[in-house]
Amino acid sequence: MPDDDHSVISARDAKRLFADWKDVPAIVLAVSGGPDSIALMWLAARWRRNLARGPRLIAVTVDHGLRAEAAREARDVKRLARALDLPHRTVRWNGAKPKTGLPAAARAARYQLLAQAARTSGATHILTAHTRDDQAETLLMRMLRGSGIAGLAAMARQSERDGVLLARPFLHISKSQLVATLNRAKIGFADDPTNRDMNFTRPRLRALLPALAAEGGDARNLARLASRLARANAAVEVLADGAERYLALREREASRPGFDAGIAGFKVFDFEAFAAVPEEVRVRLLQRAIDRFGPEGPAELGKVEALLSALDRASATTTGGKRPKLKQTLAGALISLVDGRIRIEQAPPRRRRGD
Numbered sequence: 001m002p003d004d005d006h007s008v009i010s011a012r013d014a015k016r017l018f019a020d021w022k023d024v025p026a027i028v029l030a031v032s033g034g035p036d037s038i039a040l041m042w043l044a045a046r047w048r049r050n051l052a053r054g055p056r057l058i059a060v061t062v063d064h065g066l067r068a069e070a071a072r073e074a075r076d077v078k079r080l081a082r083a084l085d086l087p088h089r090t091v092r093w094n095g096a097k098p099k100t101g102l103p104a105a106a107r108a109a110r111y112q113l114l115a116q117a118a119r120t121s122g123a124t125h126i127l128t129a130h131t132r133d134d135q136a137e138t139l140l141m142r143m144l145r146g147s148g149i150a151g152l153a154a155m156a157r158q159s160e161r162d163g164v165l166l167a168r169p170f171l172h173i174s175k176s177q178l179v180a181t182l183n184r185a186k187i188g189f190a191d192d193p194t195n196r197d198m199n200f201t202r203p204r205l206r207a208l209l210p211a212l213a214a215e216g217g218d219a220r221n222l223a224r225l226a227s228r229l230a231r232a233n234a235a236v237e238v239l240a241d242g243a244e245r246y247l248a249l250r251e252r253e254a255s256r257p258g259f260d261a262g263i264a265g266f267k268v269f270d271f272e273a274f275a276a277v278p279e280e281v282r283v284r285l286l287q288r289a290i291d292r293f294g295p296e297g298p299a300e301l302g303k304v305e306a307l308l309s310a311l312d313r314a315s316a317t318t319t320g321g322k323r324p325k326l327k328q329t330l331a332g333a334l335i336s337l338v339d340g341r342i343r344i345e346q347a348p349p350r351r352r353r354g355d
């Protein structure tokens with residue numbers, strides 16, 4: 001596929017872009033009415049038409065009830081869907097609209113509504129039109145927030161959310177290619193002014209991108225960095241799986257009950273064995289256990305790092321006996337270091353409050 005930022009996406013390119021999903025039964029296309037998702041709908045419809053057998057496509061638009069024009073835009077999407085011979089549904093977000101954190105609340109509601117629409121129409125997948133530019137923005141946002149490797153891996157090509165698979169076929173495609181494709185096909189799209197509203201973080205970061213690109217940090221490079229970090233993150237996950245198995249084996253060998261968290265309702269690590277694991281993997285192990293037993297998780301990375309340091313400090317102190325050397329709650333989990341072992345379990349409600 002030509003990798004020119006403004007090149008038109010051909011039917012043959014689309015075949016390659018959507019190939020991973022040709023054998024699934026039904027797909028929801030998440031179509032806001034903006035250029036990226038209109039291109040998604042148009043290209044997916046054309047791809048499907050050229051297949052003898054393929055998934056059922058259902059276009060879904062979420063009306064967040066936040067802008068007066070949203071209902072009209074949803075009707076425009078419906079009209080185009082009809083012309084493309086695709087079923088279309090508009091679903092409305094009727095929930096309370098918070099004064100702060102509105103974009104995050106709208107996003108969470110949107111994914112829930114899309115997942116619901118997928119389930120009711122028998123679709124296993126939701127395709128969104130996230131582009132390379134969105135990926136670059138996500139990476140930047142997370143860099144500024146000080147995320148770890150997992151966060152800097154940004155958006156995955158496919159991930160599970162609310163019980164359905166969320167897939168992003170355009171993650172390596174530039175927005176300008178999608179716009180060029182629509183312009184060539186003479187297909188119109190909506191312009192959402194929220195995308196330029198400088199009251200929100202994302203548009204402010206988007207405005208920085210041209211200056212970064214001038215220094216060589218264009219969306220392509222940033223998205224590539226996210227891919228590399230995704231690769232590193234996958235490797236750390238595999239290492240964490242191995243370390244978890246190894247530590248469980250140590251517990252079994254020591255004939256100490258309780259290593260099987262599923263049965264015991266808690267997780268234990270022999271401190272000495274745990275300390276020998278690379279730090280990044282130790283962080284993951286703590287995160288996983290806290291996630292599992294802490295009802296208020298996931299725990300913030302910075303807090304898990306602080307816990308790790310506290311465990312190290314506590315283990316270095318010389319107080320003997322079976323008294324816990326450390327007892328701390330995090331995200332609803334109780335973490336204690338006692339008798340040379342780290343124990344992680346759900347905190348009693350009384351302790352959870354003081355988190």
Ligand SMILES: Nc1ncnc2c1ncn2[C@@H]1O[C@H](COP(=O)(O)OP(=O)(O)OP(=O)(O)O)[C@@H](O)[C@H]1O
Pocket residue numbers: 030031032036037060061062063064103107110127128129130134
């Ligand atoms: N109102 C909507 N209805 C249906 N799909 C939508 C809607 N808004 C966004 N989407 C889907 O999500 C994709 C990303 O949109 P956008 O970048 O505006 O979302 P975002 O708020 O940044 O969320 P994310 O964190 O998922 O990137 C769109 O290309 C489209 O596929």
